Structure formats: C-alpha cells, structure tokens
Amino acid sequence: MSFLRPARSIRLKIGLVFSATFFLGFAGAALYVFEQVRQVLIQQDNRTLTDRASRFAERTSVYPLVIPLPDRGEVVSLEYTTGQVSKKLYRSPSFPAPALALTADSVMQQDTFRLARVVRATDDGYGKLTVIVGRSSQPLTRQLGQIGWLLVLTLLMSMTLSGLGAWWLSGWLLRPLRAIIDSARSVNQAEHVTPIPTPTTGDEFQELAHTINDMLARIRQAVDTQHNFFAAASHELRTPLSILRTEIEVAQRETINERERHFLTSQLTELRRLSRLVDDLLAMSQLRAGTLQLRPECIELDDLTLHLTERYHRAIKERNLYLAIQLDESSSSFTVLADQDKLTNVLLNLLDNAVKYARPQTQLDLRILSQNGIIIWSLANLTSVPIPDPERLIHEFYQADVRHDGYGLGLWISHQIVRLMDSSLTLSATQDTFRAEIRFTSQ
Structure with a gap:
C-alpha cells in the first residue's frame, strides 16, 4: 500500500513539506488575525466599560x-x-x-x-x-477562547485537507515515475532486459524513460554479446578438449616411464578442469538465454544418491572424511520428478563442494527425509572458516574462499537448474557448519 512506503519516498516528502509550509503560513496568519481580533474586542470592551463609567458618574x-x-x-x-x-x-x-x-x-x-x-x-x-x-x-476571555479554538480547529482541518491534497497531487504527478520503477523491478526480477513504457507527459519523466531505455538497449546488446560469446566459445572448445583428453588417456595405456605418466596425469587433471569450466559456461549461457532443455522423469532419489556417493568414495577417503547417510525409515519411496542428467550434475556439485571445503577428519552428514509430501535432500559438513553470507553463494562468479579451485559458477547453476525443476535449493551456515538442502515434491 502507498501509506506503508518508507519515509524516504518522494511522495511522502512532498506531502510533509507542503503540510509544514501550509502549517507555518496559516499558523502565522491565524496568530496575526487572532491578535487583531483580540485588540478590537478589548478596545470595544474598554469603550463600553468607559461609557458605562461615564454615565454612572453623570447620574x-x-x-x-x-x-x-x-x-x-x-x-x-x-x-x-x-x-x-x-x-x-x-x-x-x-x-x-x-x-x-x-x-x-x-x-x-x-x-x-x-x-x-x-x-x-x-x-x-x-x-x-x-x-x-x-x-x-x-465573558471576554470566553469569547477570545472560542475564537482561538475556532482558529486552531480551522488550522488542523485545513492542514489535514492540504496534506491529503498534496498526497493525492504528488501521487498523480509521480505516477509516471512509479510506472518506470515497477517496470524496472519487473525487468530485474525476470532477469530480462526489456524496454520500460514511455509516458507521453512531455516532461522530465518522459526524458528519463527515454534515457533509461537507451541504457537498457546498450545493456541488452552487451548481455547478448556475452551470451553468444560464451555459447560459441563453449561449443568450439569442447571438441578440442575432448580430443586432447582422449589422446592423453590412450597415451597413458602405452608403455611409458613413471615421469611421463606423472606428466600425463597432471595434464589430464588440468584438461578435466577446463572441460568442467567449458560445461559450466555453456550451461550458464543456456540458462541466461532460457534455452536449457529439461527431460523430467521419475527418479528414485535414494538410489541415485547412493550411486553418486560410490563414485565419490575415493575423493572422500583421500580427504580423510567420513560419510554418514541417513534415510527416512517412515517413507517407503523417495521418487521425485526431475531431469536425471541435470540432477546428477547438481548432486555431484554439492558433494564436490562438501568434500572440497570440509574440515579434514570430520564427518559429512547426508540425509533424505520425507515431510508432508516434500522430500528433503540435505548435506552438511564442518567448515574450516565461517561463511558470513551463504545466500551470496548462489550468485555467479562468487566464491566464499578464493584459495580453493573453482570459478563460482557451480552453486549458481545448481540453483537455477533446481528452480527450473520446480524445487528449491537453500544454503545455510552456522559458526562451523555449512548445509545445502534441496526440497522436492514427492511423486
């Protein structure tokens, strides 16, 4: 509602300034009028009283x-x-x-x-x-008091009416600006750069709308160029990276010495990092362009989770971590509707983050629960340093700890994919514990 807008709004400021100005002006005029009326009444009363004394003296x-x-x-x-x-x-x-x-x-x-x-x-x-x-x-005091109260009531009523009139008038004058704000907010929420409506008022608001639309056009052109570059670069880089990866894997199977094997292993690790970055950039461009295709199907979340933890068993052991898996025994099924490939990437990304940032020789707690038709997949780990603002982790290119490898895209991509699957990804942190939680609708 308009009356609940913050006190710093232009409309409220205009109303307050107008009311204060009217109050000071009318109050000054009312005091002047009251003083003039008081003097007139006192002079009239003095003449009447003096005339009465003169007649009394004559008689x-x-x-x-x-x-x-x-x-x-x-x-x-x-x-x-x-x-x-x-x-x-x-x-x-x-x-x-x-x-x-x-x-x-x-x-x-x-x-x-x-x-x-x-x-x-x-x-x-x-x-x-x-x-x-x-x-x-x-009687004279009572008459002056009545006049004073009449002026006070008139002042209050006039100030109220002027404040309401200023509120309505400022709202009418600022209506084009409100339309610009609402349109800009919808653009921000929809993550699409679209022009805002231009009022035909012929004043500064129309000029402001034209200026903002010109700025949005340049932003849209820059965003489209960025998306096109990411998409083209990702497609172009995937093929040579795949060829290099295959050639290195084949070379590792041949008879080579230990020094050459260590060199090829290091190169293969770097190629895998580059491949993940290329895949993330391609996914980001598809998400930004709205072209990411999902193929939803019924998936047994517990079976998929156990299969993925088997793949991560070696990485968990190398970090001296312990994985504890808890399944809700009261639920007979953990079936969810999702794209299996995309959901696999999301869960692998969450597992990778938990293993990468967990404190060594601690336990990872993975739980799958069922509550009121909602299936909750959560993974918690102890962290070495506190995370002050975990919600920022779902922003692209943001890293809580820049000392670790990564580009700050994994959690943002996971959040967007989970959102497209009509589910929710929530990140929370206490002093030494980080938790990632996905909520699915049970099928």
Missing part, C-alpha cells in the same frame, strides 16, 4: 447624595475628593483590591475584573467625583 450626585444602582454583575467604587480630603461614598462588597495603577479615563485588569475609572467635577465645583466601574472579564 451620581453628591448634594444631595444620589447613587444609581449598578447593573447585575457590576462592581462600583465612588470617592469624593475636596482639597486634601477624600471620602468613600460607596464600594460594592465584591469590589477587588484598590487599583492603584488606574488613572483618569483608563481601563485595566484587576483579579478577574476589568475596571474603568472616570473623574469629573461635582456640580458645585468644589470637588471631584471618582467613579470606578468594573465587571467580570470572563
């Missing part, structure tokens, strides 16, 4: 003493000053502490009240009347 009389009743929720303080003498005429019971900071015609916050002060001369002209009218600031 108040000292001689005779007339004090109007305050409205509900209002608090009032009246003070008459003449010369140096001040006299409190009236103060509401809930009036807050004296507001010393209040000057004439000013408004301030005192505790939970907003107070407005008005000073006017009395009618007789001998004194001054100071009127302070206040009321609770909670």
